[in-house]
Amino acid sequence: MSKVEHNVTDNQAGDRIDKVLANLNAEWSRTQVQEWIKAGHVLVNGNKVKTNYKVVNEDHLDIIIPDPEPLDVVAEDMDLDIYYEDSDVLVVNKPRGMVVHPAVGHGTGTLVNGLLAHCKDLSGINGVMRPGIVHRIDKDTSGLLMVAKNDLAHEKLVEQLVNKTVTRKYKAIVHGVVNHDHGTIDAPIGRDTKDRQSMTVVDGGKHAVTHFNVIDRFKDFTLIECQLETGRTHQIRVHMKYIGFPLAGDPKYGPRKTLEFGGQVLHAGVLGFNHPRTDEYLEFTAPLPADFKQLIAMLKK
Template sequence: METTEFQVTTTERLDKLVADAVATVSRSQAKLAIEAGQITVDGATVKPKDKPKVGATIRVSLPDPEPLDLTPEDIPLEIVYEDADVLVVNKPQGMVVHPAPGHPNHTLVNALLYHSPLSQINGTLRPGIVHRIDKDTSGLLMVAKNDHAHQSLSAQLQAKTNLREYVAIVHGNIKEEDGVIRAPLGRSPKDRKKQAIVADGRPAVTHFRVLERYGTYTLIACRLETGRTHQIRVHMAYINHPVAGDPLYGPKKTLKGAGQFLHARELGFKQPTTGEELVFTAPVPENFAKAVRHLRQQAGLPVDKAI
């Protein structure tokens, strides 16, 4: 049983107070816990919508989480490259990278474990995972098969010597040919599920260049200098050009399709043992290509050229 206590400092709904105060609990989880009597105010059970008085003591007593299933699963993988040290996979849109509460199995890690041994530096929940991409982002991911490879790839990420380029469709017409966004990122103080530009956040740098313009949308390439959570999505929204289809940071009226139009197209790094420079490219998925063809047709541009 995990127990947390804190005092109320502002007048808000109880479920929101708990979600804001306890990083591991979402608002919907808080609501269920309150209804189950696992959260009390000054020792009394209350309702999720109740607003405790300032100074009241909230006690959160949650059962220990069930262990996540890391069973290898025979899930098809698109392996772009493999050697004794590393795997490069083209992750489909909609696949979660590693198990977590809410996504205990059917993840990329489950599929990788069925295919190959993985490094254990990240522990049992994220074996082999050196960097991540969001569930609804498609594209290239490098995976370490042993600890030596993991240390090498992680060092390259820290030194900013590897190559990570994405393509995205964003809202609006970007007038500049290219640009650099430098804005620190951290958890949003208003919504724990979001990242935001915050003064005391971690440094984050995104380089972008325009590939095509469609009037109300722009096709861009982005290169990451840093790799923060949701970095491209937050940075593009920050300059008023959110990624099309982004459910967190973009407008509801957007391009038709499943998930955001963001794809990790190019990945480069040094092979951990030989030092050879390796660069890989993955074409955008069909739903992305279809959206580009539609936008090109509307803008009077050649429809079938490569993206």
């Protein structure tokens, strides 16, 4: 077990405890947090509370994170594209089409399956299905991910994500010609009440900020680079749709008539963070995949 402590701040006072905890850590889902509360793993000033408890300024929270269950995910030998590795952290370039962690319908062939075969010492904080996973990118998004090899590294890397000090830059092709050379989208994201499998911009959603720059313009499309300030589910895809420039190839958030690409045209090309043990800043760049380059060449014609 590991323990996290937190003192409630002015701007959190009055919020439900499950909401406060879910916002503390990008990888803690509200459902998971509610299970911890019901199991007595969350104490407020030393006392157990219910999931609907509304926190008070300066409440002291003790969050006891249970040890993960014995891992029941099969290790699979894969030719992983490792960009960096030491005893604390690993950076891998995930190909488009690969799921990050096992789930219903994707029990094998995931990045986690490959990581388990590559290294035995992954952080267990995120439980049996997501060992070492600090953040994730969608199945059809390619690019760089950082992976924690122990719990200390995991906590330090997640802390950087929460504090918005991780550099994450993505290249994308969007529908339409974006006239502005650069811009910022500041719009809260939450579950779509009409479709629980989708996210949308919604009042009361989680704070989400995306910065973008135009790299090149084509007849009906634009190549952009997005930099994440926050890391919400499907953030770039939702934000670009929100301002009227949905990602090309996106089956969930794009128009019906779009480019045939097998998924959204999105690549996590730059990842930078402070090493969890040495505090040295590390930054990595993964070039565009061949199919992404081919698509750009076709659009230029």
